[in-house]
Amino acid sequence: MAPQAATTAAYRDLGVEAVPGTGHLAAVVPGTFGAWMHLLGRYGTKPLAELAGYAVGYARHGHPTLPRVTSTIEAVSHVFREHWTSSAGVYLAGGAAPAPGSRLRNPDLADTLERLGREAAAAGDDVAAQAEAARAAFYAGFVADAVDAFARTPQWDGAGPDGERAAHRSFLTGADMAAWRASEEATASLTFGGVEVHKPGLWSQGPVLLQQLALLEAAGVGDLAPSNPRWIHLVIEASKLAMADREAWFGDSLEAGDPRAVAVADLLAPDYVRSRAALIGERALEGLLPGSPRGLEPRLPEHVRRAMGESDGAWPRGLGEVRPGEGEPTVARGDTCHLDVVDRWGNVVSATPSGGWLQSSPVVPGLGFSLPTRGQMFWLEEGHPASLRPGARPRTTLSPGLLRGADGRVTAFGTPGGDQQDQWTVPFLVRHLLHGASLQAAIDAPSWHSTHAPSSFSPRGAEPMGVVVESRLGSGALAELRARGHRVEELGPWTLGRISAAGVRADGLLEAAANPRGMQGYAVGR
Structure with missing residues (x-):
């Protein structure tokens, strides 16, 4: 959802006529983790540490870099070097974009997931209690604290009269994260x-x-x-x-x-x-x-x-x-994921998580992931169904x-x-x-x-x-x-x-x- 401080007037005061596709001004509350924890708490049977262990392994020990990932990093490498140094620490760790097929590691993300797993385990053996503990750690605990601190730090987005030199802080706060919870609705x-x-x-x-x-x-x-x-x-x-x-x-x-x-x-x-x-x-x-x-x-x-x-x-x-990192991600570079899962008991899940693209938002220091930039899908005008309004969801694709x-x-x-x-x-x-x-x-x-x-x-x-x-x-x-x-x-x-x-x-x-x-x-x- 949009931050409570994100209003059309607030953007206009910055001289911004349209929400940019990159940087802090497009940031909204990250929803994917909350959705997963909702599913785990209501329908799941396994402890979070076990489920997250696979992702921890890929993040800590690395996975082969796809050629399109290499080309994406190369296209925005100057932004990383000059502006988003936290992203450079992950994606330019060797001084340059990782070569296709080389190992791409993200130890900060591994640490984040492991800590969430420990927070969940501390809640006991009940899976629902574990899911709630992990959700709280993300949206009202150490993850939210890191996001809140980073969001207050102006980051380049190129949106403004200074063009390449434009940088803004985010409207997103830890309070916005704490106020949001995943819910269910009819299809x-x-x-x-x-x-x-x-x-x-x-x-x-x-x-x-x-x-x-x-x-x-x-x-x-x-x-x-x-x-x-x-x-x-x-x-x-x-x-x-x-x-x-x-x-x-x-x-x-x-x-x-x-x-x-x-x-x-x-x-x-x-x-x-x-x-x-x-x-x-x-x-x-x-x-x-x-x-x-x-x-x-x-x-x-x-x-x-x-x-x-x-x-x-x-x-x-x-x-x-088009500024560096902007545009529809999947066709141009490859970022959005989709998965469909069915189990032996007939449970069926369809999910399309996306939004924290490496080229459109700087990595949050210490967490290893970027903030979602779906705020770019709001219009800065009053009275349209897709207008920016605090607490509203972007008209996502x-x-x-x-x-x-x-x-x-x-x-x-x-x-x-x-x-x-x-x-x-x-x-x-x-x-x-x-x-x-x-x-x-x-x-x-x-x-x-x-x-x-x-x-x-x-x-x-x-x-x-x-x-x-x-x-x-x-x-x-x-x-x-x-x-x-x-x-x-x-x-x-x-x-x-x-x-x-x-x-x-x-x-x-x-x-x-x-x-x-x-x-x-x-x-x-x-």
């Missing part, structure tokens, strides 16, 4: 292909997936074979309409009862879906076209409206200069998913990928649920995504009518997309999508599948 869902599809709510981009599936069903996508280029066109157009609604209606910043707030049910109402699906024609849609659920007038953020007005209804590729069938089947699925998460999973689900492809075959099939809507990441750029595709779609399909007005950017044959899935089949057998692209996805059973 947003719809039935597609006879299966319930569950996603997070409107504070995430999860309902974007549900909207796309509803639009595609209304447009008759099930009548088209995956080999028909028209179904690719339909999926692209559905994503553009759903993403436009995301820009106008998604967020956590409007108070309960605000007449401007919409619910997922409003966006999935049959009449509304039909009216939106009717906009999909044979040509690529131009402009950003949010709808009017319940007859409400859509409101795009001022930043986007201004960019569109300056470019005749479209908007430029970048809405500002993180979007794990679950499938539940009437026959007892339950499947977790998801992917890293920022704005692409709820695009890459659409053709996967269509192929799997409507055309009967196995999980692995649906993951392996050629993929694509639209770049038409503004990015969720600073500096919030866009490529109107842009589509990024895997070349495996074939020259005929790509030619037809171009003929329909899409601006196609062709990448390699195996480049897009990071999807994984795991679950329980209707007959009780466990199954899993993983993305082969990039050699970083694995399906493992034991």
Whole structure:
């Protein structure tokens, strides 16, 4: 959540017009550890020290550095040397970025995890008590103390009139951390292909997936074979309409009862879906076209409206200069993770932890990790659902998913990928649920995504009518997309999508599948 001192006025007083993507000004309360402790305390059976021991081993003894990690560190090494010396101590420990394949160690992180394990063990043998003790140590103990002290120290973020010399302290405090606790809430869902599809709510981009599936069903996508280029066109157009609604209606910043707030049910109402699906024609849609659920007038953020007005209804590729460490992390460098887990008792977990990127936030001294920079997803204006408001959640791109069938089947699925998460999973689900492809075959099939809507990441750029595709779609399909007005950017044959899935089949057998692209996805059973 956003710190209590983080208000639009506070940023304006600093001369900041948009929350930067790097540094202290984008910091929000780190939520991942609290979520894990909530899960452990309510559903877990093993002591924290045992569970954390694997991560401690990798942090203390090292793991092979992936080439993309090396290139990421090299790209921001001057920032580490000149400004973020705590990051340099971890990632430039030998004086330079670690070579691909060399051991990358993080002893401070190992110490942090071991201490959390000791704090948990001191609470006794009860797993729930251990989880609460570790949570308290993180959010109100030694971790929060270190975060509070570091957040008071100005750190470079490049946001301000001095450009490269700009540095700010964070609005985040130890009190913000102590005030937050992970909670549970109902999912947003719809039935597609006879299966319930569950996603997070409107504070995430999860309902974007549900909207796309509803639009595609209304447009008759099930009548088209995956080999028909028209179904690719339909999926692209559905994503553009759903993403436009995301820009106008998604967020956590409007108070309960605000007449401007919409619910997922409003966006999935049959009449509304039909009216939106009717906009999909044979040509690529131009402009950003949010709808009017319940007859409400859509409101795009001022930043986007201004960019569109300056470019005749479209908007430029970048809405500002990209500073080192900014931009969507997964496609460019690789950072967000996703995992799907099922156990012998049928417990299923889908999780997409992300936010503390090594290139976008300095390492907290002594802790070994960075603060999350999801604050960049707030708008600095009043009254928009995604406006900055103390205590509100950023409109995150993180979007794990679950499938539940009437026959007892339950499947977790998801992917890293920022704005692409709820695009890459659409053709996967269509192929799997409507055309009967196995999980692995649906993951392996050629993929694509639209770049038409503004990015969720600073500096919030866009490529109107842009589509990024895997070349495996074939020259005929790509030619037809171009003929329909899409601006196609062709990448390699195996480049897009990071999807994984795991679950329980209707007959009780466990199954899993993983993305082969990039050699970083694995399906493992034991």
